[in-house]
Amino acid sequence: MKKVIVPLEDRSYDILIGPHLLAETLSNALQGSYGKVIVISDETVWQLHGTALESSLNAASITFNTVLVPAGEKSKSLSELEKILNFFAGNGLGRDGLVIAFGGGVIGDLAGFAASIWMRGVRYIQIPTTLLAMVDSSVGGKTAVNLNAGKNLVGTFWQPSLVIADTSLLKTLPEREWRCGLSEMIKYGALFSPSLFEELASMENTDRLPELIEICCYLKSDTVQADERDNGQRMLLNYGHTFGHAVEKLGDFEQFNHGEAVAIGMMLAATVGERIGITKLESNCKSQLEKVLTAHGLPINCPFSANEMLQAMMMDKKAHDGGIELILLEDIGKASIVWKSAAELQALLIEVLGNE
Ligand SMILES: NC(=O)c1ccc[n+]([C@@H]2O[C@H](COP(=O)([O-])OP(=O)(O)OC[C@H]3O[C@@H](n4cnc5c(N)ncnc54)[C@H](O)[C@@H]3O)[C@@H](O)[C@H]2O)c1
Ligand SMILES: [Zn+2]
Secondary structure (H helix, E strand, C coil): EEEEEEEEHHEEEEEEEEEEHHHHHHHCCCHHHHHHEEEEEEEHHHHHEEEEEEEHHHHCCCCEEEEEEECCHCCHHHHHHHHHHHHHHHHHCCCCCCCEECHHHHHHHHHHHHHHHHCCCCEEEEEECCCHHHHCCCCCEEEEEECEEEEEEEEEEECCCCEEHHHHHHHCCCCHHHHHHHHHCCCCCCCHHHHHHHHCCCCCCCCCCCHHHHHHHHHHHHHHHHHCCCCHHHHHHCCCCCHHHHHHCCCCCCCCHHHHHHHHHHHHHHHHHHHCCCCHHHHCHHHHHHHHHHHCCCCCCCCCCCCHHHHCCCCCCCEEEEEEEEEEEEEEEEEEEEEEHEEEEEEEEHHHHHHC
């Protein structure tokens, strides 16, 4: 079993990574006195893996209640949140209670948000079941739901008390979701680690998956420790996301899933970075990215026009003062944050995408 610590003083916690971890780690983690335990999951995850979690909790003599939401991004909504909070009320979850988020990033964000606002905050454990959630969303304490006006507009910072990444749960993950997680892993490599980037480019099997997840969690933990509230360095993790969120939104959250949109976003950021001279041409960032993304079946071309992208991007949380912070690579392993006015961004997007 691998362990990464997220060192945040009194909010520090462990990320445990490896196969077949659930039973052992849960019984250790849940020793001691807890009030009510409530598991939040989605219908798909519960059908596939509910029994594994149930038997681990039973083996630790933990009684619990389960609330399920439909699978998919639409469940990150105020209406599902309200159902969950009513479930907490109906089941007498007290301040000494514990919430377990068992699912992908949707469940982690939703359950984490519910835990953070219930009675002004109860403890929660993240048990991520997608690769994306293991390397990204379960770590760092950002919780949220979406509004029609945009993604993640309502949320909190609320750190989990433990993350258990049991890689055996990934056996049932559909190919497309697998790629989505790889896209985020490629992001970490591009931002911080040429060696991770290189390993992902030539990855042929998943033997080293726990090690690679560990590296990503370590990189995220480091960034979160330096800037828990996302005012500086943590913004780097948005590489590919400022463009990617716009792609996701313009595709109505159906045409592209998150990781696919981020892949397109990383390519756009590299192209824009080259145009303004931040991304060194001799570093071959763009062609290296193209190679690794296509090797994993991820899309690289943006089908939307400059003006569509501009409008969607200016709704981003990183937009301010009539412009937006762009995360651009200088080289593989080194990124910087560059502010561009809306007019400058428009001109760049027109150059890169055309204005149809
Ligand atoms: N909080 C953060 O820091 C952070 C970071 C990145 C992403 N996110 C959020 O995470 C969400 C995306 O997460 P996601 O990609 O995990 O999506 P998801 O939770 O919707 O999971 C994707 C799909 O995979 C299914 N699934 C989950 N585990 C499975 C398994 N083991 N086997 C088979 N199917 C399984 C789910 O039912 C769902 O249909 C987005 O809402 C995004 O905004 C949050
Ligand atoms: Zn992401």
